[in-house]
Amino acid sequence: MGPEIRFERVTRRFGAATAVDGVDLTIAPRSLVALVGHSGSGKSTLLRCVNRLDHGVAGEGVVSLGGEDVGAIPATALRRRLGYVFQSIGLFPHMTVAQNVAIGRRARSEALVADELAGLLEQVGLPADYATRLPRELSGGEQQRVGIARALAIEPEVLLLDEPFAALDPVTRDALGKTVRALHDARGTTTILVTHDMAEAMLLADRVVVLERGRIVADASPADLAAGRAGEAAEALVAVPREQARRIAELGQ
């Protein structure tokens, strides 16, 4: 179901600064690719080219979904096909969980029936009686689960995840990461996960792309990264979690 996502010579500039610098990248249908890099590496900007949240940013290049240039699709129509989850979540504070989850369907003049809602809440690990709660009554992790359910409610072909777990505690982010991977597999979406956490990227993604100053400096499978076969730039990022894992293991000896 998920289409191929292709970036061709994509460049984005904020004034004099180049955020994305001539990126060529093809993401296979139904794969989960992580974009990893420090803040300012251009990974979020690249992601936002897909659903055109980068309006007003100067640049060139083509982004296409299954061969269709996203620039040729009206922005609202495009976004109604794409699931988007981001760090600050952005639940509508005046709407219940049910209303928040249904918003994308409502924008398309479609209803979200009770069974579908219950199914979505179950998939993201929330009790059914949360439907009538307001966002402020939920914990951060629960709020992001609603954010994921909201993105999934429109049956998207593509999931765009921009640091979705960055504001959550480690236990919650690990659990939610597994949930997302399972949902990706079950639904067959093409998924891009932007994260600054190499360990998270390696554990969740099929393929990890490392960005630095707007350019791709490494592109490898988690296995190659773990084995140190992905080059110098990637190795610098992998070294930290590997070193941490070793020190934790030593503590137990």
Added chain:
Amino acid sequence: MSALWAALGGLRDEIAAHLVLSLAALALGVAVALALTLWAARNRTVARLALGLASLVQTVPALALLALFYPLLLWLSALVGARIPALGFLPALLALALYAVLPVLRNGVTGLARLDPAVREAAEAMGLTAGQKLRWVEAPLVAPYVVAGIRTAAVWTIGAATLATTVGATSLGDPIFAGLQTQDWALVLAGCLAAAALALAADGAIALVERGVAERRPLPAWVGLGLVFAALGWALLPGKAAERETLVVGAKNFSEQYILARLIGERLTDAGYAVEYREGLGSAVVFKALASGDIDAYVDYAGTLWTNELKRRDNPNPQTIRDEISFWLGKRGAARVIGALGFENAYVFAMQPAVARSRGIATLDDLARASPRLTLGADLEFLDRPEWAAVDAAYRFRFARAKRYSPTFMYRALAGGDADVITAFGSDGRIAADRLVVLGDPRRAIPNYDALLLVSARCAAQPSCLRALQPLVGRIPVEAMREANFRVDRDADKQTPAHAANWLAAKVGLAR
């Protein structure tokens, strides 16, 4: 206490009119503010400009803003060639609406600016159109700010609406201004209390709406709205059947004018007309109002018209002045002089006899010589009038200070020694009562101030209107007018202008 209750009980019409005026202005102001808020949300320059303009409007005193709409509407009338009422409800509505814009606009713009950027981003990323974003996200989230702004605007508007009296709109300012003028403190207090109660009630009702909107509970919001609409419904209930033709009697802002307006009004009522009063008008406003047909009758003074409207600087004999005024009005065809009432109310310079004696002042020439050590007390407008320029040019005064007072307080200032000489009124009962010395005018710089009864073209075209007013011509000697004025102005045993008018009618043999 009982006087206060009686005064409050008589304010039904004023309270209703005040409510209708305030709510209409509020509704108009809110509509404009919301439209501007929507526009400002999409354009930063508009936001800055609109907020700047609204703040600028707020710095204009409400009284001045109201007064400015009068010439503005007259000018608009001339421009479009249709008659736009420049006096009464419309100018008050527009000025107050303008006043109500700022709090709503400021809160709306603030509310939009404070929207969580994450919420905006989510709305956009979900593919909401601009309209959906507005209806589903922005409007509900900004509504609490807007309602809070409406609450502020409501309290401001209800307070400022008391000033609508000065442009001839009925409001709770009527009892306040009339009471201040005639020192009827029960009436002033009743007007203030009623206005304050209205403001508090509106504040409370809108507070309910605010709470309902903020907590997203419909019940308090509907109760609050219901209260507002119930009050509006009560105010709009027809007070009295107004089948008869309505004539409007005008008055400037001093006791004699209030009394004469009642005298004229009673005669018109007896002739079968419904009568409305527009009292407390400024000199410049009242004549224009007559010329434009916003009022139908009032009394003005020959010298005032001569210098202010005909713009004459010479000073011929009284008969010539009167003839030329009649001729000038006749030429313009908008108003007519019915005749002189029989007394003169000239500007006179008056002093305490002891002060005048000790400084050796009997004439304006003497006054000019002593002026560098003296304080002049004038009424609110005299120093801006051409008469003052003429007198000042003739005698070359060099007063140490010149202060302005409302007429009542001017006499108090003279009695208390805050002013050494005042610009009093010749027919004022207080000159005789306080035994003041009136200074001579050897250079004849002050023109004649015969009281002239003026009517609109509409009244002039109706024999019954003319018949009702004709008997007043030449009928009122200055002694009778002074006595009537004093009955209203004195500190003890005060009468209302309507009472004094009845007394005057009986005194001059015009009682019903």
